[in-house]
Structure formats: C-alpha cells, structure tokens
Amino acid sequence: MIFRNRIAICLLLTVLAIPVAGHSQGHPNLIMTKAGVEEIRAELGRVPLFDATVENVREEVDAEIEMGIDTPIPKDFSGGYTHQRHKQNFLIAQKAGVLFQILEDEKYAIYLRDMLFQYEAMYKDLPVHPQERSYARGKLFWQCLNDSNWLVYMSQAYDSIYEWLSPEERTRLEENLFRPFADFISVENPQFFNRVHNHSTWGNAAVGMIGLVMGDDELVQRALYGLQDDGLEAGAKDNDGGLIKVAGQKVGFLANIDEPFSPDGYYTEGPYYQRYAMYPFLVFAQGLHNVKPELKIFEYKDGVLLNAVNALLNLSDADGEFFPLNDGQKGMSYHAREVVTAVEVAYHMGGRDPQLLSIAEKQGQVLLDDSGFSVALDIRDGKAQPFVKSSINLSDGADGKQGGVAVLRQGNEDLALVFKYSAQGLSHGHYDKLSFSLYEKGDEILQDYGLSRFVNIEQKGGGNYLKENTTWAKQTIAHNTITQNETSHFDGKYETGSQHHSELHFFDSSNAEIQVASAMETNAYPETEMRRTMALIKHKNFEKPYLLDIFKLSSIKENQYDLPFYFMGQVMQVNFELDSSSTLSALGERNGYQHLYVEGEGKPTSDNSKFLWMDNRRFYTLTSVTSDSDQLLFTRIGANDPEFNLRRDAALMIRRKQAKDTVFASVVEAHGSYSPVSEFAVNSNSNISELKVVYDNRYYTAVSIEDLQGSTSIFILSNTDASATKEHEIEFDDRVYHWKGPYHYSVE
Amino acid sequence: MIFRNRIAICLLLTVLAIPVAGHSQGHPNLIMTKAGVEEIRAELGRVPLFDATVENVREEVDAEIEMGIDTPIPKDFSGGYTHQRHKQNFLIAQKAGVLFQILEDEKYAIYLRDMLFQYEAMYKDLPVHPQERSYARGKLFWQCLNDSNWLVYMSQAYDSIYEWLSPEERTRLEENLFRPFADFISVENPQFFNRVHNHSTWGNAAVGMIGLVMGDDELVQRALYGLQDDGLEAGAKDNDGGLIKVAGQKVGFLANIDEPFSPDGYYTEGPYYQRYAMYPFLVFAQGLHNVKPELKIFEYKDGVLLNAVNALLNLSDADGEFFPLNDGQKGMSYHAREVVTAVEVAYHMGGRDPQLLSIAEKQGQVLLDDSGFSVALDIRDGKAQPFVKSSINLSDGADGKQGGVAVLRQGNEDLALVFKYSAQGLSHGHYDKLSFSLYEKGDEILQDYGLSRFVNIEQKGGGNYLKENTTWAKQTIAHNTITQNETSHFDGKYETGSQHHSELHFFDSSNAEIQVASAMETNAYPETEMRRTMALIKHKNFEKPYLLDIFKLSSIKENQYDLPFYFMGQVMQVNFELDSSSTLSALGERNGYQHLYVEGEGKPTSDNSKFLWMDNRRFYTLTSVTSDSDQLLFTRIGANDPEFNLRRDAALMIRRKQAKDTVFASVVEAHGSYSPVSEFAVNSNSNISELKVVYDNRYYTAVSIEDLQGSTSIFILSNTDASATKEHEIEFDDRVYHWKGPYHYSVE
Helix, strand or coil: CCCCCCHHHHHHHHHHCCCCCCCCCCCCCCCCCHHHHHHHHHCCCCCCHHHHHHHHHHHHHHHHHHHHCCCCCCCCCCCCCCHHHHHHHHHHHHHHHHHHHHHCHHHHHHHHHHHHHHHHHHCCCCCCCCCCCCCCCCCCCCCCCHHHHHHHHHHHHHHHHHHCCCCHHHHHHCCCCCCCCHHCCCCCCCCCCCCCCCCHHHHHHHHHHHHHCCCCCHHHHHHHCCCCCCCCCCCCCCCCCCCCCCCCCCHHHHHHHCEEEEECEECCCHHHHHHHHHHHHHHHHHHHHCCCCCHHHHHHHHHHHHHHHHHHHHHHHCCECCCCCCCCCCCECCCCCHHHHHHHHHHHHHCCCCHHHHHHHCCCCCCCCCHHHHCCCHCCCCCCCCCCCEEEEEEEECCCCCCEEEEEECCCCEEEEEEECCCCCCHHCCCCCEEEEECCCCEEEEEECCEEECCCCCCCCCHEEEHHHHHHHCCHHHCCEECCEEEEEHHHHHHHCCCCCEEEEEEEEEEEEEEEEEEECCCCCCCCEEEEEEECCCCCCCCEEEEEEEEEEEECCCCCEEECCCCEEEEEEEEEEEEEECCEEEECCCCHHHHEEEEEEECCCCCEEEEEECCCEEEEEEEECCCCCCCCEEECCEEEEECCCCCCCCCEEEEEEEEEEEEEEEEEEHHHEEEECCCCEEECCCCCCCCCCCECCCEEEEEEEEEEECCCEEEEHHHHCCCCCCCEEECCCCEEEEEEECCCEEEE | CCCCCCHHHHHHHHCCCCCCCCCCCCCCCCCCHHHHHHHHHHHCCCHHHHHHHHHHHHHHHHHHHCCCCCCCCCCCCCHHHHHHHHHHHHHHHHHHHHHHHCCCCCCHHHHHHHHHHHHHHHHCCCCCCCEEEEEEEECCCCHHHHHHHHHHHHHHHHHHCCCCHHHHHHHHHHHHHHHHHHHHHCCCHHHHHHCCCCHHHHHHHHHHHHHHCCHHHHHHHHHHHCCCCCCCCCCCCCCCCEECCCCCCCHHHHHHHHCEEECCEEEEECCCHHHHHHHHHHHHHHHHHCHHHHHHHHHHHHHHHHHHHHHHCEEEECCCCCCCCCCCCCCCEECCCCHHHHHHHHHCCCCCCCCHHHHHHHHHHCCHHHHHHHHHHHHCCCCCCCCCCEEEEECCCCCCCCCCEEEECCCCCCCCEEECCCECCCHCCCCCCCCCEEECEEEEEEECCCCEECCCCCHHHHHCCCHHHHHHHCCCHCCCCCECCCEEEEHCCEEEEEEEEEEEEEEEEECCCEEEEEECCCCCCEEEEEEEEEEEEEECCCCCEEEEEEEEEEECCCCCEEEEEEEEEEEEECCCCCCCCCCEEECCCCCCCHHHEEEEEEEECCEEEEEEEEEECCCEEEECCCCCCCCCEEEEECCCCCCCCCCCCEEEEEEEEEEEEEEEEEEEECCCCCCEEEEEECCCCCEEEEEEEEECCCEEEEEEEEEECCCEEEEECCCCCCCCCCCCEEEEEEEEEEECCCCEEEEE
C-alpha cells in the first residue's frame, strides 16, 4: 500500500512544487473537482480501499511509463495490436491524469502531455481507418465508436493537466487534435453521432466532455441535442443491421437518455450493452453536474440515470454476472470498470444507498476521483450493507409501456429466473419473445445462448460479431421459447420486430411461496396469440423451489410449435422412447435450424415426459405434459459451423405438430447433489408424480401438480383479466374454485 | 465445537459410569488403542481440528440416531436406496463407535448394539442379493466387494463396544453374524477372496479385521495368506473382464501388497483404485500393528504401504484431484475419506512427515482415532509444512520393472504432464500405452477421458460400469496416443495386454529448464516399435513452459497411425484447410471409432500445422510437423451413444496413412489469457515460428524449435542408449553436436 505512514505523505506534499496555470473556472472539473482533490490529498493514506487502488494504478501506470509511449499507425480490428495499443493508451492516460492530481508527481503530467502531443502530431494527417467493415469508420480505430471511447477518456486526462499546460500547449492540442477529433465523430459522421443508440451515446459524451474541458459551449450543445441538420435519410442501416435514422426522432445525449431507458431504468438493448453505455452516461453526467449544475442532469426524467444503476445490478446472477439478454457476452459482470464507475457515481450523486457499498467492496477497487473517494471513505467507516436482490419487474420502453423483463428469485438468489417480454432492443435485440433462462446459485441451468462473438479475440473474425450471430444467436430457435413453423418471430425482420413488444399480463411477487410473472405476445406470429406464465414455487415437500411454466398458444390455423429447453450438463435419464441414428443431420435449413443436429428422437410413452440431467454436481428434472403425437428431440448446436464458432450445447425440444390451440405445461425441478469424492448421489429423482392441465379455455387455464408425498397443488390462471380486485369462480373435477386477482394457487 | 470448556469434560468423565467387560487383551485394539483413547479424552477440547471433527461427526451420528435404524431387505444396485442405506449404516456405525469411546456416551453403544442385532436377526436367513450382474454376489449388496466394505467398518464398530457388550451378546453376534459373514465372503466366494485385486484386498481386510476383534487367529491367517484350497480354475474371468485365477500366484492380504504395489508405491490399477484400496490396506495394517506387532507390517516390502501414500498424493493435480488413469472417475481427490485415513495412518505410523500435515489441513477433517489425533495435535502445534509436488517417476510392477508412470511438473504445479508407460493395470486397465494428459493449475488441457461410469448414480446403469467403458473408454483411440490401423493396443485383448508392459527409456528431472521422460512400447503392435519422449521446457522467450512431444514409430510394414489430442475448450483458429460436412458420421465401426463423429477434415498447408484453442479463459496452441498427405480430423465423441453415456468432448487427430517409420513431433504451448470482464485478450498467439525434425534415424532423433524472437532450441535424443555416461556425437546442418547422456538440449 502506498504511503504507509503519514510522514511520508507530508514530506511529499511539502517537497513537490506544482506549477498551476491560472484559469477562471478552474480545472479539474469533470470527474474530479478542485475541492474533491483537496479532500483526497488530505485523507490519503487513511482510506484503505482508495489507497490500495492508488497503489495498483500507480504500479500499472509506472510500468507503462517505463515501456514508453507508442501511438502506432492504425490498421487492426478489435483484437489486433494497434487497436489494443490505442485502447490501452486512453485507459492509462486517464489514470495518469488522476495520479497527477492525487500524488502531484509531475512525471504523470509529462507522460500525458507527451502522449497527447504524439497524437496531435499524428492526427492532422490521419486518414480514416483502413478496415472498411464499419458504417462509421474511425481514424484511430476501425469504428467511430472506439474513437469516441478514446475521447471520453482523453477528455478526463486533458482536464487533469489542463492548468499544468501552458496556454500555447492547450491551444495547439485543441486546434489540432481535440476540436478536429470532436468534429470528425460528429459533423463528419452524423450517421454515427445522430442516433439513439449506445454508439451515439459514446459519441455524444465524447464531444460533450471535451467541450466541457475546453469551455466550448457549442460542442456541449451539440452533445446534448445532436446535430441540427445531419443530412441523413430515414431508413438507412448500420453494419449490425440497426436503423440509423428514424424520422422525427430526437437525437443527442438527452434523447439517448429519453429513449432507450424505461422509467425503471431498464436499457432496451439489455444489460450487456447497458453496462457498456452506463460509463459515458454517468461520466458525462458527472461532468455536467460539476460544470452545468443548472441542468440538474441527475434529476432528468425522474432520476432515471440513477435508477438505471439499480436495474443493471438487478440484472445479474448470484455471482454478479449479467444475464446475457440479446447480444450479451457471458462472463461480463458488475466487476467491469464501467460498472465500477456506475455504482460509485450513483452512490456519490444519488442517495448514498449503503447497499451500493457492498457491491463496491466486491469490485475491490474504486475510481480515483471524487465518487470513488466518497465510496472508499464510507466503506472504511463501516456503512456498507448487503445488496439484496429480490424478484423484480423492469418495464421496457421510453414510457415504460413496451413490455419488460421480469426476474423471479427464490431463496436469496439460490434460484433466479429471467423472463423476457420486452421490446426488440434495437439492433442488438434477439427474436425471443417470452423466452427465459434459469440459474441456480449463479450457474446456468437452462441457458440463454447469448451472442456469437468472441469480443476482442482477433482470431475469431477480428473480435467482431460473427455471422453466426445472425444465423444462430438472434434466431428464435436459439432461445427457450416457441418457434412456430420453423420461422423466427417477426419472420426475423428487424423493422417488424421494432414496431412491436410483448405485453405484461401481471407480475406478482407479494406471496413468498409463489413468485409469478405472466405476459403475452400477439405480433411475433400475426395469427397466433402466445401467453406464457412462469412461477417459482416453494413447497414443503420439495427440497428446493420449482419452476412452473405454462405456455398457452391460440391460433386461427394449424401450426408446428417447437419449444426447446437448452439445458447445461449431462443427460441422466428419460422416461420416453428414444431413438438415435449413427449419422447426424441438421434439423432444418434456415432460421437457426441449420445449426442444430438431432442427437435423439423421442416419443412420449406417458402423459408426463420426464428428463433428468446433471450439471455442476446437481440434478434437474423437466416434467412436461405431452401427448402421443408430440416429438421429443435432443438437439445439439454445431451443424453448418465450419469455423467452430458455436458452442456444442444441447437442448431437449418438444415439437407439437398440427396444433392450433394448445398448452405446454412444464415443471423444472432443481434437486439433490452428487459428490465425486464421497460418490454419494442424494435426492436424484423427481418428486412429481403427475403434472396435469386440468382446465383450459379462453378464460382460464389450470394446472395440477401432484407430488410423491400425495400433496396436490393447483394453479389457476385468469387468461383475460389481470386485475388484482376482480373475483373469479370456476368449477372442475367436482370442485369450485373461488379467488380474487389474476391467479389462484392452493395446496392440498 | 463440542466441550468448549474443560469443566464440562471433567463433569462428563465423572458422571458417566462405563460398564466394561473384562478381557485379557483389551479393546479397542484396531484403529484405537486403550492408551490412545486415554490420551484423546485427556486432550479433548484443546485440539481444534480434532474437536471440530468430533462436533461434525456427532451432529451427523445424532441425526441418524434420531431417524432410527433401517436395515432394509437388499434389492438395489449401487445407486438405489437399499444399497445407499446399508452403506450409510456401516459408515455411521463406525463413527458411533469412536464417539462412544471418545465421549463415553452410552447412547452410541446402544445404537450400535441395536443395529448389529438387527443385522444379526436378518443375516441368518438372507439369500444372496437378487441382482445377478456380479461374478461374486454379496448378501447385503449386489457384490461381495460391498459386503466386505461393510465388514471392514463394522469390525471397527464392534471393536468399539466389544467390552461394553455382554459375553452372551458377543457370542450371539459372532456366531450368527460375523463368522458366517466372514465365511461367506471368503470360503463361499473364493473367486472373490482368493485373488490379487482390490476387491480381494477388501475381502482379506474384512476377514482379518473381524478376526483380530474376535481374537480368531484362523480368520487372521486366512486373511493374510488366503484360502489354501479354493477349487478355482486358472483363466476364469470376472464381470469386468479381469482374470480371477493366475496359476501359481500367491493370494491373501500380503500377496495383495506384494503384487499390485511397485517398490515406489504405485498401485498398478491407478490412483482412483489405489485411493479405494488404500483404506483396507492401511486400516487392517493399523490393526495388525496394534494386535500383532511382531508382523512388522509397516516395514513389509521396504515400507511399501507408507511409500504408497506418497505416490498416491503425487498422482493428483494442483487441486488434489487424482489423474484419471485407467478406470478413474474424475473429481475423486485426496479429500476422499479413504485418503484421509491413508494420510493420517502414514503420518502416525510412518516418519511423521510434516508435509503430510498440510494435506490433512486441506482435508479439513481428521479420523477420530489415534492417527487422527496425532495429526490434529501436530497441526495445532504448528508443525505442518507445504506438500511439494515435483516431477516424479513411479515404477510399476511388483519388482518395479514393469514400466511406470512419469509426472513432469514445471512452475510449482502450474503445468503437470502425466505420461503413462505402465503395465496393463489388471481388469481396470486401459489400452493406452505411451498416452499422456496435460494440466494447467489443476485444469485439464489435454484430457484423459477416464472411465465411462457414473459411480452410484442409479439412473445410469445402476451406478455401475456402462458398456461404453468397454466400447469407448478403454480403447486406445480414447487416449492421447497412437492407434495403428484403427485397432487398439494388444488388439484390445486383456490376456495379451497383461503379459506386457512398456519400458522406460529414461527419466531426467535434474535440469530445472527441461524435465524429460522417454519410454518405448514394442508389444502393443507386434510389428511396430513405438517410442515417445515428452519434455516440459522452460525458455525465456515463452510466457510459460511448453511441452515437446516426439513420437517415433518404426514398423516392418506400412500402417495408418492416428494420434489424437483431446483438447478441452473452444476452437479458435487453425492454419490449415478445413472442410466440414453438414452431416456427421462415425469415423469407424469398432474399437472406439464408432463413437467418434468427424466434425471437420483438414489438410496441412504448411510444414507446421497449428491449432489454437481457448479453455478456462486461457489460450493453447498445438504446433505439429505435418506433411501434405497427413489428415487433420476434428472429432467429437458421441456417435452410437443412444443413452447419452458419453461426454461430447473433442479432439484434433493427426492421421498419417501408409507410413512405416515416422516421427510425430509436436509442441503444445500454454499462453495468454482472456477476461470477459475487461474483454482484453493477452498473448493469444503461438510463439513458435518453426518446428522441425532436423535429424532422424535408428540412433538419433533431433528436433529444432524456432521462436518468433529468432531463438532456436535443439533437442537431440539418443534412441538406443540411455546411459547417463555414454558420450554421443552427431553432425547435421553443418554443425557437430557432442554430449553425454541420453539427450542433448541447447538454445541458440
């Protein structure tokens, strides 16, 4: 740890003489303030988490200074050297800047100045990047997005040494580097800058932040409200297939807050991109708060920026890894540097929620700025409280009326279910209405595939999206939801998908025994109505809570419905006939089916088809109500994948042909365990003796679950009226059921 | 923790009055001694690890006492209820016994007595077990093996309450239960009892231990030396395909020490079964030591029982999991209860090696007997030292002259390579001469498949060996070694394999930069000589040590050679042409090939074929010298596996057709890392620019490895003379190489 004793610090403060240029407003003013820096310096050496981070960052930056500055001529995609080097440069530059402010050691300022002038020397004559894949090529990087990353970080770096530089140096940097840089990613690339998209958020923040540092209000206004006249035509698309211009849509930073965030703080692209986007949102907002407090940016749209941090944290599993909704790379978690920023700015600028401190503790590092300092200080003072994640329903859409995502949890995150009934999610959206994934203690049980991309791994398509992201990962069949007639939702058409969203039927987490979410989708297949209801139910006869899944379809014509369950782990046992061929062929030719091998074809032999599997030394059983004519297909991903871009993961798919109105009723039990050390298998069998659809019509659907101990649970759903006060009464099996609200649940 | 204060203990000692029957020799005398028990009682409450274990065991046993005793009529296989219940009974009975001795609480004695009399009542009329699969069916369990487990544990339990029971009770138990039980698993099942096999070891120990408790020397002699006249015919086989009787072979406990253990303590079946067998070896030995000290059992065969513990621990990866040589279930580790016993008896009875204490610390529990107590005491007193695993060569065979297993390690277990050149390994042996597996920090990089069995998981073939163990797991093609002409070693014939073993060429771990093992096999394919040399090499230009693999074949005819590398993880990149079909077929029809799908067919496009993969967020590259006519096949396990008994794991297989004499030269590099949180890929490329076989004839084989920094390493192998003093000189590429010993290694 740096500065173990106070004497060393005092000596240092006394010995160093810092040349500061005079300036009317005063720098730093973005993520650090003059007052904040004073406080940090005064407390240094007495705030463990902050001090430890200073020491880590110092080691990292010193090692880079030792290596020397390299600003190579740009040529590579994401995984390549020039990309990584320029990325590393801006990350280190920002860190060198805060170190200069905190430690007042001039070597950091000199390093920064020299790096900035190397960029200044190179930028004037730099052509656009030689890689041509992007709809908005950058100069330092293959896309303007990464150039914007650079400017967001370099603005902070520049702010840190602003007063230390001479006016002549500042003029040179601003005229030759920063202003042309800001113009390039905005006026010269309106198709990048003037959108509602995470790319544009970065562009807006980059331009706005350098504007704040330079005191250039024109740039700040451009950032906040976009370009007035962008010359773009409505309907054009980017290289990910996303729409560039929507007629009449507002643009700029504020519009990027308005549009993609719901009032609950859900970001329509999903948590992976929310994580990515949160950084520019919060870091620019922090600068705006400091320089333009009159804007009250953190109160904008009822404080949505701060709500968004809470929503994001709730969209993570028990290990803090984000649910990979839409295009999301698995493994990304709240340990990411962007989330460190988000949590700490939310703490510092928001209500100082002590639960955020426990996340910061797990992150194990803080920002070296005013926010990070207040977090470290309050952790030191013992204010942290556990971050409790319960069931939560997050609306989607700017107005919160475009569907949403529900997370059901039982047993303190032991089981978590993610149920997606959102809008399309812009260009990174998947065609997976009413899909779900299930987790036990942070491990995937029934997975969402995520994206098909190895981010920044050069050997895999330059680290960019692979073509299998379109042919597989986005397709409906890649998800735990219904595909009708082997065609993806909205026929896999982005324009159509973007016009619609699912509708919440109800969400009810008020009863600790049963957490329920229900939603419907009527546009994915125009002639078919889909309703799915998912419940996590605790019952004394079951070792762990179980999942009840009721998927009801109504169509005006006969269809084939495919409902896969992408399980993780090893097949243990099935209770149905299973044929397999020694030759594997693809299940279909398009819409993702071309990537699925059929490893086994099953035929139900009873009213309940059962499938037992084991993963992570735990057992799971799927029990599903099936009829003789259903097919049970074991599929495995990997067909037509010549470059091995896809994981060889498996599913059990229930296929129901020539069906119009039907109900898929299933239960997933988590149970038991196996130890390869003791070699004991505990509770390795399902506890369900019979699952039955006991009633089903337009108005009500009822399911009974009988367990081996002879207890029967009844779940009745009102399909048409979700009002909490509405009273219902139906009769079946010689019994009358009477209840109030959207569902009835009882145990006998 | 039990008895937190001393007063409680004193009170207890004062209050309880223990009825003890007089007895000339005195009980307990097996794993506990009268003196040991006195010492334990005196120190109780002051030895943390021991006290914690007492508390855990007490909770466990009390819960069972609460549930009541159940001795169901036997009917199930390994995974089923009756099996698990009887197994649980003997484990709990043994624990109740030690608790009675330590805590002097009579409820444990009563529980034990009642359980034993329930067995006594049932055993008299019990027929053999209804499941018919075993060559030696038990009564309580489906095989005599498990009945023997029962008696080994129950002997200890009986010993604990021997003096507490009345003479009449003892007589009844011995006449109706123990003596008939011991006779059943020995004289009535000579095919089980009179072998050299881990099954028999359990049988011998069971009979011997109950003999020691009963003071029945006839039983002890039977245990030590086997049945004099077993009436068995030479050549009969058990249900695993193992030979039952070998003409002229000695039998009994001592023979089971003589035969399967090499002088180095390697157990010929491999570590998984060694772990299993160590328990009866050591626990019976402990009893013999206590009751028949004149036998000097721990000095038998130069102290091989104690050496064996060291060998076993060395056959584990960095996480303590045993290498799954032959039939071994992955995940079994030195945390297993049998190894707890082995480590503690070795410590107590052996040289009190302080490194064993650190293993005991990791195990986190101790035996509640004299051994466990001395371990816990010395841990408390701070005597533990880290258990250091370095490269080690373990001979196989009773005389140490039947090949062996070499483990090469670099960087404190960061990389570990297991090279198998052993004998067949009895009935659990695999046909995998000169195969290897590679580990990084306890993770498998290039795997050994292990067995095809889900031990004690009833749903998978009753928890027993699956037929795929024979059709896949034992076959040569399931391993990282050469299969010739799609036929397993020794044509997959156990009788042939059992007559032969590979030969060590040399093992040299004296140079920290290069750890080398070399061996040859001339019998697996009678007309072909195979020599494999493996080295883990540290080189300053490489981030981590790399593996050099030189596999040299010489045959009198043309053959097809297949050399697979069963990699774990995801294909990242290859440098060769790769075709794939959208339909997968099995690679062959028999000898394991029927279980392999071909996912891709490659053709070399340069002299070095390269394959990059990623696993556990780390990168690996295989570089192999190939020629135009080689085939590079990506295979995946799973064909003809209708019950999903096999894991869907992948390999890259180098296939060389119509070859007589040839060398497969390969390097496996471990390098770099990837973080899905920072999304940085570090050092993701191979550092090798060229791998070349620069010289090869009957006498010498030389390989050069050039790296991207331009350094070239030369490795020259003497194929015929492994003497350490022999001087060699050869010339190639205009240079003369002169060295002493079996190999030359230099870096330029």
